[in-house]
Amino acid sequence: MSARAAYRLAVLGVIAVCVIVSWTVIRHRLGNKPPPAPPGPRPAFQLPFPCGESWTLTTYSGHHDFDIDFFARSGNTGGRTVLASAAGTVTWAGWSATLGDGKPAPPGSSGTRGGLGYGVILDHGGGWFTEYGHLAAEPKVRTGDTVGLGQPLGVVGHTGSTTVDHLHYEQLNDRLDARRTRGNGDKVEAVFDGVPSGITADDTSKDQVRTSRNCPPAGP
Template sequence: MLGRVTTGHPASPPARRPRNRTLRVLLALAVVAALAAVAVAVTPLLRPPGPRPLFQLPVACGETWQLGTYPGHDDFDVDFFPTEGEAWGRPVLASAAGTVTVAGINGELGGRTPEDPDGPRGRGGGYWVKIDHGGRWETQYLHLLEPPLVREGQRVAQGEQLGRLGSTGNSGAPHLHYEQRRGWEKVETHFDGQPSGITTDDREYTVRLTSANCPG
């Protein structure tokens, strides 16, 4: 019985499909692009913070304000209350020049207003603003009376008005909740190059400081 007759030449391999090769190339390029994007986003976060900006009190030049904290407020959080005059509607100013990264609502607004100061509390920080000052330094301004006067992406100068003092969010009375952050960490606030003295929240205590957030 005769076996299968061959020509003596190996069979030709099946032709590769150009489409498969193109898909592999595109997939490899997508992976490289994704890794590059991650590197661009992560690298600035790994750099050490730059020098502390010369922050000023976020209130008008020459005014004296009470800065305070209390148990459960969180370390380094500062509440601002004016020592004279009406609190509602006072200007809230940028502590240093920078770029607005958040300008909106944190949590729920609640219903406390100058007309109804004992209205229902909200949640979180209410109307608020966050500013990037460069070098991984940020400031935050919470419980504003109404929508901020600035918008995300806007460049602001030191002393520029961000909004007005109020009691939106989880707030018992009109005041400004303020924070300074270095990288991901909250730190003790400094004003005009000096530490504020508001550090831990192990007890209730206050200090009084006068603003040097002055034009020019």
């Protein structure tokens, strides 16, 4: 065997060893990584409005498929009380919006390039979250608070990336996305009082009408 052939064989041997070692390390790490926990049972979500109120659920082309815009069926939409859809913990409450140049928008502004404006995100456990956006003013809850079903979170407004009074609402299951981003990949069709919302596609879903069963518990 020539010196050149022996050199090539040695190089190939080194490469083979490196590949085997790398694969062994990767397989070991993957094997030790705990599998993602399955989602917990979906909470018994209710409409985020007081008992007996009727609301239109709608969306529009360019919205995410499962995002819902709520408009009151009678009277003014702005100023209506927004309630927690289920018991949980406030994982975020505050202000989030940007201007056209990407800079932060001043609190209370509307028609910005992006953002919920004043909003709240609730963690309901088991990977389930709800999101409430475009509130009229600073939320009535703070990050870290524990809230019960039907607890007031704020009032409907048009802060952030809108100029029309409505509530932006989402239900999310962050176990769908291994990165736990609570992004578009985690959104699911909202269910209220056990009934699917019907808002599943931003360009084809028809408006729906629902009456809130987010009612105080019956007395003794």
